[in-house]
Amino acid sequence: MIELRSDNTAGVAPEILAAVQAANAGSALAYGGDDLTARLQEVVRTVFEHPTARVFPVTSGTAANALALSAATPPWGAVLCHRSAHIITAEGGATSLFGGGAVMQGVDGAHALIEPELLRAALESVRWGDPHESQPSVLSLTLPSDLGTAYRPDQVAELSATAREFGLRTHVDGARVANAVAALGCSPADLTWRAGVDVLSLGATKNGALSAEAIVAFDDRIADELVYRTKRAGHVTSKMRFQSAQVAAYLTDGLWLRLAAHANMRMAELVAGLQPLASYGVRLQERVDVNLAFVELPERAIEAALEAGLLCYRMSPTSVRLVTSWQTTPEDVVVAAAVLREAVSAATR
Numbered sequence: 001m002i003e004l005r006s007d008n009t010a011g012v013a014p015e016i017l018a019a020v021q022a023a024n025a026g027s028a029l030a031y032g033g034d035d036l037t038a039r040l041q042e043v044v045r046t047v048f049e050h051p052t053a054r055v056f057p058v059t060s061g062t063a064a065n066a067l068a069l070s071a072a073t074p075p076w077g078a079v080l081c082h083r084s085a086h087i088i089t090a091e092g093g094a095t096s097l098f099g100g101g102a103v104m105q106g107v108d109g110a111h112a113l114i115e116p117e118l119l120r121a122a123l124e125s126v127r128w129g130d131p132h133e134s135q136p137s138v139l140s141l142t143l144p145s146d147l148g149t150a151y152r153p154d155q156v157a158e159l160s161a162t163a164r165e166f167g168l169r170t171h172v173d174g175a176r177v178a179n180a181v182a183a184l185g186c187s188p189a190d191l192t193w194r195a196g197v198d199v200l201s202l203g204a205t206k207n208g209a210l211s212a213e214a215i216v217a218f219d220d221r222i223a224d225e226l227v228y229r230t231k232r233a234g235h236v237t238s239k240m241r242f243q244s245a246q247v248a249a250y251l252t253d254g255l256w257l258r259l260a261a262h263a264n265m266r267m268a269e270l271v272a273g274l275q276p277l278a279s280y281g282v283r284l285q286e287r288v289d290v291n292l293a294f295v296e297l298p299e300r301a302i303e304a305a306l307e308a309g310l311l312c313y314r315m316s317p318t319s320v321r322l323v324t325s326w327q328t329t330p331e332d333v334v335v336a337a338a339v340l341r342e343a344v345s346a347a348t349r
């Protein structure tokens with residue numbers, strides 16, 4: 001079996017398990033009053049080069065997004081995001097629940113990235129001050145997007161500047177932000193607060209943590225709200241030190257970027273391995289910036305590949321999603337590419 005269904009299927013990185021083990025010595029104050037949570041605060045400020053950033057560990061990406069957004073929008077607000085964004089397509093309306101009824105509105109753009117002109121047009125068409133219409137209050141950028149494409153820092157800056165012109169704050173859904181930072185080769189600060197981001201959902205689970213994610217607030221007013229909102233939502237866990245230890249280990253000595261670069265590299269190798277299939281009509285449906293690829297294949301080839309033990313999600317009868325992780329090996333990629341090549345040539349014989 002070759003695992004390419006999701007990076008969520010991967011295990012826990014040994015360095016992170018070791019950090020949990022180390023945190024298990026002795027006792028510590030509950031609810032984030034422990035030394036490891038204090039250390040995480042310092043690690044986040046160092047890694048993001050932001051002296052007043054505040055971090056809130058939570059247990060899922062959905063919670064990170066819904067809580068971060070609820071702290072940044074009034075209940076009558078609208079969160080603008082790309083039409084394909086996870087918050088609007090795959091979180092069961094969690095943002096609206098936590099946001100007291102705030103709605104999400106989709107904006108278009110090629111490659112699952114919001115286009116600046118379309119954002120401006122959406123904002124210009126709002127009846128500002130009219131209580132009959134939800135008032136846009138936050139721009140949420142999924143980075144990388146659900147289709148595996150990433151905004152560059154200058155693109156984030158342009159979008160957040162437009163948003164700010166209309167009084168909106170900017171949130172980043174960074175469930176895989178490490179993969180984007182690693183692929184772009186930029187600093188975490190340049191991709192976030194220096195580009196106008198007010199609050200970040202910092203993913204860690206997909207990239208090697210054990211159900212630990214964090215919200216990083218670069219804006220004190222958002223952080224002040226999160227103190228209460230995280231508690232009311234049940235995310236101020238009593239043994240927070242085990243989550244804090246994970247996220248701190250993740251961000252220390254570049255572990256998060258090494259794990260992400262590994263996943264990205266495996267995907268680049270896989271894409272290269274599929275190149276010979278172009279003559280059979282096999283094509284990538286989207287640009288591959290990180291560790292996700294969407295591939296169009298003959299229906300029979302997909303069936304044959306699945307039967308041969310390639311684990312992947314079928315998006316339609318003729319397309320699949322392939323995802324590599326920190327755990328995918330170069331050998332996995334060689335075998336996966338061979339299985340797909342064989343399946344395609346058999347299907348087109």
Ligand SMILES: Cc1ncc(COP(=O)(O)O)c(C=O)c1O
Binds near residue numbers: 145
């Ligand atoms: C882009 C993105 N954001 C948020 C999430 C939500 O994370 P979780 O499944 O931990 O709630 C996911 C999960 O697949 C995701 O892909």
